[in-house]
Amino acid sequence: MTTLELSGRTALVTGAAQGLGAAIAEGLHARGAQVALLDHDARANGETAARLGDRALAITADLADLDRLDDACAEAVRGLGPVDILVNNAAMAPMRGLWDIDPAEWDAVFAVNVRAAFFLTRALAEPMRSRGFGRIVNIASLSGQQARPTGAHYGVSKAALLAMTRSFAAELAADGVTVNAVAPGMIETPMVHTIGAEKQAELAAQIPVGRIAHPAEIAGLVAYLSTDDAGFITGATYDINGGVFMR
Numbered sequence: 681m682t683t684l685e686l687s688g689r690t691a692l693v694t695g696a697a698q699g700l701g702a703a704i705a706e707g708l709h710a711r712g713a714q715v716a717l718l719d720h721d722a723r724a725n726g727e728t729a730a731r732l733g734d735r736a737l738a739i740t741a742d743l744a745d746l747d748r749l750d751d752a753c754a755e756a757v758r759g760l761g762p763v764d765i766l767v768n769n770a771a772m773a774p775m776r777g778l779w780d781i782d783p784a785e786w787d788a789v790f791a792v793n794v795r796a797a798f799f800l801t802r803a804l805a806e807p808m809r810s811r812g813f814g815r816i817v818n819i820a821s822l823s824g825q826q827a828r829p830t831g832a833h834y835g836v837s838k839a840a841l842l843a844m845t846r847s848f849a850a851e852l853a854a855d856g857v858t859v860n861a862v863a864p865g866m867i868e869t870p871m872v873h874t875i876g877a878e879k880q881a882e883l884a885a886q887i888p889v890g891r892i893a894h895p896a897e898i899a900g901l902v903a904y905l906s907t908d909d910a911g912f913i914t915g916a917t918y919d920i921n922g923g924v925f926m927r
């Protein structure tokens with residue numbers, strides 16, 4: 681296989697109906713992969729899969745429903761064959777102050793952002809390791825690296841995802857399965873539109889690069905991490921934030 685070539689590979693992308701997930705699904709598909717798009721928004725997900733055309737399969741599943749995860753994986757395998765690439769992208773990001781977060785919302789955020797990623801990874805990593813090849817990419821966030829006054833549960837869930845990335849990376853390193861995290865800053869997606877144009881412009885002005893990211897800029901990195909060429913990269917966190925956080 682040549683650089684950035686993914687034909688013959690099968691990917692499963694969560695939260696693929698819109699925003700970054702749709703861009704990641706598109707990026708993998710454009711490089712030749714077959715792509716299972718998983719989302720709880722059946723209509724939007726179906727439209728995104730239809731836009732990709734051949735080699736794309738829409739799977740409707742609520743990631744908060746633990747009992748549905750194994751079935752969803754089986755659906756992907758039945759439709760497209762064994763999954764080589766898993767992208768844990770879906771997330772809930774309610775931006776609430778510390779004292780406004782109730783236990784139900786805390787649990788809901790963790791169920792989607794962390795628990796689903798853990799159990800999907802476990803379900804799909806086992807067959808990957810038997811085949812001696814796998815690529816797992818977890819979409820974390822700058823919010824898991826830097827504190828913000830709102831969305832503490834979101835930030836803590838993303839920090840947990842970074843730790844989880846390293847745990848799985850260590851466990852799977854010897855079997856040809858890499859596990860990496862991508863930690864983006866602000867990206868032009870529907871999630872960001874919820875904060876309003878004025879606030880968005882104010883935040884963009886604080887980014888050294890002077891703008892927020894295009895989803896395709898994150899998707900390109902995810903595609904690279906999914907290739908054969910990236911086999912020596914594991915347990916890494918890629919900061920992709922326009923220079924907001926450097927280390």
Ligand SMILES: NC(=O)c1ccc[n+]([C@@H]2O[C@H](COP(=O)([O-])OP(=O)(O)OC[C@H]3O[C@@H](n4cnc5c(N)ncnc54)[C@H](O)[C@@H]3O)[C@@H](O)[C@H]2O)c1
Nearest residue numbers: 695697698699700720742743769770771821866867869871
């Ligand atoms: N947009 C940003 O500025 C930004 C910044 C840093 C990190 N991220 C991360 O990028 C990823 C994608 O974000 P986005 O901006 O595209 O978000 P988005 O809200 O635009 O899209 C999220 C997708 O996930 C799906 N989803 C949510 N809950 C689900 C559930 N329970 N079951 C199945 N599907 C579910 C939604 O239907 C949607 O299609 C997330 O992990 C987010 O934390 C985004």
